Amino acid sequence: MADFKNKTRTAGIPAARETDSPYLARRKKAPALPQDDVAHTAAGRAMPERVAQALEHARFAARIADDNRAKEILVLDLRQATPLLDFFVIASANSRRQANAIASEIDQEMKKLGEFKLGMEGTEEGRWILVDYGDFVVHIFSEDARGYYALEEIWGDAERVEWRDPARIKAAPQSVDAVEEPVEVEDDPSDD
Numbered sequence: 001m002a003d004f005k006n007k008t009r010t011a012g013i014p015a016a017r018e019t020d021s022p023y024l025a026r027r028k029k030a031p032a033l034p035q036d037d038v039a040h041t042a043a044g045r046a047m048p049e050r051v052a053q054a055l056e057h058a059r060f061a062a063r064i065a066d067d068n069r070a071k072e073i074l075v076l077d078l079r080q081a082t083p084l085l086d087f088f089v090i091a092s093a094n095s096r097r098q099a100n101a102i103a104s105e106i107d108q109e110m111k112k113l114g115e116f117k118l119g120m121e122g123t124e125e126g127r128w129i130l131v132d133y134g135d136f137v138v139h140i141f142s143e144d145a146r147g148y149y150a151l152e153e154i155w156g157d158a159e160r161v162e163w164r165d166p167a168r169i170k171a172a173p174q175s176v177d178a179v180e181e182p183v184e185v186e187d188d189p190s191d192d
Contacts, residue, residue, distance in 0.1 A: 051079070051086060054135035055161070057115050058087040061106045061138050062163035065091040068102045070140065076158040087136035088155065089163075092146050096126025099140045103129045106138055 055077075062073050070091035079086050093099035100123055107117055115133055122129040127145040131138040139151060 050135060054086050054133075057110065057113060057133065058089050058136040058138075059161070059163040060109070060113070061089045061136070062091070063165060064106050064109055065089070065102050065138075065140070066164075068105055069094075069098065070102055071143075072146070073163065074152055075161040075163045076152065076155055077161050078155060078158050081155060081158050085135060085137055087161070088151065088158070089136060089138040090141070090146075090151055091139070092141050092143050093126075094143075096142070099126045099129050099142065102140050103131055103138070106131060 058075050062075050065073050070093055072090075072092045074088075074090045076088040076090065077086070078084075078088060091102065093102055103120065103123065107120065110117065110133065118132045118134050120129070120131045127142045128149065129138075129140040131140075141149070
């Protein structure tokens with residue numbers, strides 16, 4: 001034991017003895033406990049109506065991204081895939097400025113609804129902006145970053161949620177072939 005104490009001394013600091021630290025004394029007495037089991041599904045909620053609210057807010061965030069010209073917008077339902085959150089909103093932006101504008105607009109509109117973000121990351125670089133609202137997370141990617149990280153492939157088992165508002169969907173323009181040709185009107189002989 002004396003050899004051990006001499007080897008553990010460094011720079012004139014004496015080695016700790018078991019009786020010097022109450023932590024060491026307690027640690028030796030405590031039995032090793034097994035790690036908790038991991039829950040395979042989400043725990044019950046104190047407010048079950050929060051899921052419906054999170055879905056509506058995620059859809060609203062997707063519509064805001066659409067209004068700001070985001071591309072390839074998806075809303076994924078992750079409730080069966082992970083107990084950590086309920087929904088992902090994924091969108092692509094053409095530039096860092098556009099990505100920041102989309103994230104800022106979503107944040108402003110969510111505040112009006114009483115939904116406050118837990119955090120926002122990536123605004124400086126603009127390749128991947130993440131806005132965390134707890135029950136749902138908004139991801140705004142550059143086109144390159146979206147292909148590289150491929151969240152929709154990683155969470156491929158997640159159900160895709162329809163986010164478009166049917167009242168806001170514009171009628172598709174008719175094709176050139178579908179346009180009726182003008183009808184020729186015969187000259188009226190009485191006009192002469």
